[in-house]
Amino acid sequence: MFTLDCSTRSQALLTLSTGFGCSVMELKNVLLSLDIEQIYETDHSIMVDSQQYLREYVCTELGSTGEFTTAYWFHGTRTLADNTFEEGLLALNQAESLVMDMLVNLAPDAEVKEKLQAWNFHAGVPDKLFRLRTTNKMHWGPFGHLVREIHLHTRKLWQHDYMRLPELVEDVCNAYQKKHGQDLTGHYLKVLKPCIVCFRADIDYEEGALEAALSYAYTSVRELPPDSGAVFGIDRHGISVSGDAIVNVEFTNSHEIYGKIS
Structure with missing residues (x-):
């Protein structure tokens, strides 16, 4: 074996x-x-x-x-630079509240923070995809690629680029722009760091x-x-990865993600 x-x-x-x-x-x-x-x-x-x-x-x-x-499986995400995934890699239904807390705490100003906090309850973001992902078990994962390098070629291979923005974060940014006319994407790209969890x-x-x-x-x-x-x-299928099963947490700079692979 x-x-x-x-x-x-x-x-x-x-x-x-x-x-x-x-x-x-x-x-x-x-x-x-x-x-x-x-x-x-x-x-x-x-x-x-x-x-x-x-x-x-x-x-x-x-x-x-x-x-x-x-x-070994490779899960791409974007998260806090000090996230060690000690508690493991959580299924999306368990990670939802943590993601929302993170976005609220890292909001660019008090006004955005207040508006995001008003959405900070289960399936509370006014976005169809966000609500679908958080209420339907088929979306809970966690997911991972067998080949780590797939995360470095997502555009070419027609895969979602989780290291740019995880889907829930993207959904929140889309909902906020639609509701309040402000695009938060650039802000969260700056304050969150691309990461591969093995x-x-x-x-x-x-x-x-x-x-x-x-x-x-x-x-x-x-x-x-x-x-x-x-x-x-x-x-x-909604079963989180325990901390003991985490092999490595790798933070990767954006130029290494989207640049030439040696």
Whole structure:
């Protein structure tokens, strides 16, 4: 039984090679021996998606992997610079009041603080999305990406950029602008810091996790950014992540998020 670690390109290659029982170089060579784009352009008889094709190809070349039972998952957010997540990573229904308290306490002036405080009760923000997220369990998470680097390419991969603004904060800013005509987005971008919380949890769908990790490895050995094949996540379905399961809390500067990835 193995833990899948896609915190970096090198770690992804290392843990995958450990699972396959081969060297990192052997795995690299197998990945480089395949040109998926060309195969799909020339062979229109293929009836599986590219992630499955890649997994089956690698397994044919290297044999089946050992069982990946757990993984490191990466939750993006924007929060106070001194937030250590000692109490863990809370499901959205539990985090709602903490998020509102944070926004109230960090309000740019007394007038905004008073108006936000008037919304500081369960589902109290006059925004449809805010109320949907806080009352419907399917939105409570917590969520996380298997591949850390996905958070650095959210726009290209059509993912929500949680490190810019978490959805609840965005909803509050939208509601405030609509109700009071003032955009608070710039203020909260300044006072909150982008953050990636790494936690360890079980893998529910091993094939999907393996395919995403291999897709990430495939682009990594070609020195390319991750593509959509590496997008794979976890949904905790309203069960918070305990503090003991938190592996790392990483604050990242904006230029590192949106700049070139080395």
